Amino acid sequence: MICPLAHFEEVYKTDHGAVYQCSRQNCYWLDFAGGTTAFKVSDFFNFKKKVDAVDISAMIIDSSRTADFTIIMPFRTPRCFVLDINAVLNLRELLAGAKFMIELNSVVNECLNVTPDRAFRPQTTNH
Amino acid sequence: MKDLLRLKTSLNEEIEKILNEQIKVEAHSSSIYLAMSSWCDDQGYDFSADFFAKQSEEERTHMLKLFNYVNDRGGRAISPEIVNIPADFESFRGVFEQMLEQEMYVTQQFNNIADKCMKVKDFVTFQFIQWFLEEQIEEEYVARRILEMFDVIGEEGTGRWEIDKHIPKVSYEG
Ligand SMILES: [Fe+2]
Numbered sequence: 190m191i192c193p194l195a196h197f198e199e200v201y202k203t204d205h206g207a208v209y210q211c212s213r214q215n216c217y218w219l220d221f222a223g224g225t226t227a228f229k230v231s232d233f234f235n236f237k238k239k240v241d242a243v244d245i246s247a248m249i250i251d252s253s254r255t256a257d258f259t260i261i262m263p264f265r266t267p268r269c270f271v272l273d274i275n276a277v278l279n280l281r282e283l284l285a286g287a288k289f290m291i292e293l294n295s296v297v298n299e300c301l302n303v304t305p306d307r308a309f310r311p312q313t314t315n316h
Numbered sequence: 317m318k319d320l321l322r323l324k325t326s327l328n329e330e331i332e333k334i335l336n337e338q339i340k341v342e343a344h345s346s347s348i349y350l351a352m353s354s355w356c357d358d359q360g361y362d363f364s365a366d367f368f369a370k371q372s373e374e375e376r377t378h379m380l381k382l383f384n385y386v387n388d389r390g391g392r393a394i395s396p397e398i399v400n401i402p403a404d405f406e407s408f409r410g411v412f413e414q415m416l417e418q419e420m421y422v423t424q425q426f427n428n429i430a431d432k433c434m435k436v437k438d439f440v441t442f443q444f445i446q447w448f449l450e451e452q453i454e455e456e457y458v459a460r461r462i463l464e465m466f467d468v469i470g471e472e473g474t475g476r477w478e479i480d481k482h483i484p485k486v487s488y489e490g
């Protein structure tokens with residue numbers, strides 16, 4: 190369940206899940222495989238690195254039953270991700286899309302030279 | 317949408333990565349110089365052993381300087397894993413040749429970092445690494461000067477003893 194206090198915006202969505210940003214708590218929510226998990230910004234990117242580092246070909250080649258699944262337990266979350274190959278690929282797609290949107294948002298903000306709401310703005314005079 | 321990424325870190329992902337790589341290079345230098353110090357000590361080159369021990373310490377401060385910078389800018393500095401440090405070296409001269417090669421490699425790395433900074437327009441990091449680029453002038457100079465002593469004094473007879481004795485006097489005036 191997503192925190193009821195959260196003020197969240199959609200970052201990226203696929204058929205298999207979604208990533209939301211909570212601008213109140215400054216975190217990302219991952220909605221995937223029937224559960225939602227909150228990540229701090231750096232934890233989110235570390236989690237993505239872990240998912241990207243899963244050796245898919247080793248999972249395919251290895252015929253033992255334990256190799257059908259990979260387990261990722263991100264720090265500071267109550268969640269334990271048990272992923273088969275399909276789930277790894279779906280999660281990768283979702284996280285890659287989310288990362289792209291997050292970075293795009295930074296670039297857009299920079300290009301528009303958006304001043305953060307609470308930052309000091311110089312007074313403009315109207316003529 | 318609120319820019320959470322920039323609130324967390326001012327470091328571009330690539331810059332953070334390349335700085336972490338450099339942290340590893342500095343730590344590697346530190347370990348190699350410590351190994352060289354031990355070898356020189358074992359061979360009876362007391363002054364050189366001191367020289368390399370000091371170099372080793374300096375490299376560690378370089379590492380920490382980078383380490384703190386990465387963290388201060390909101391990135392995550394990685395404590396490096398150092399492997400493949402030799403315990404034995406071919407010759408007295410060879411040790412200094414290896415030092416020069418190591419320093420030239422470090423200079424090249426910082427040039428690469430400067431280049432990357434320019435490409436992503438990270439002038440803050442660009443400014444930060446100027447100190448290191450400057451430092452490299454001295455590092456390479458000292459290594460070259462010492463190598464020249466091997467030619468000027470010669471290694472025959474008490475030559476190596478003489479060279480060792482002169483090592484602490486080699487300095488860069490700028
Ligand atoms: Fe250094």
Ligand SMILES: [Fe+2]
Nearest residue numbers: 345375419455
């Ligand atoms: Fe150095």
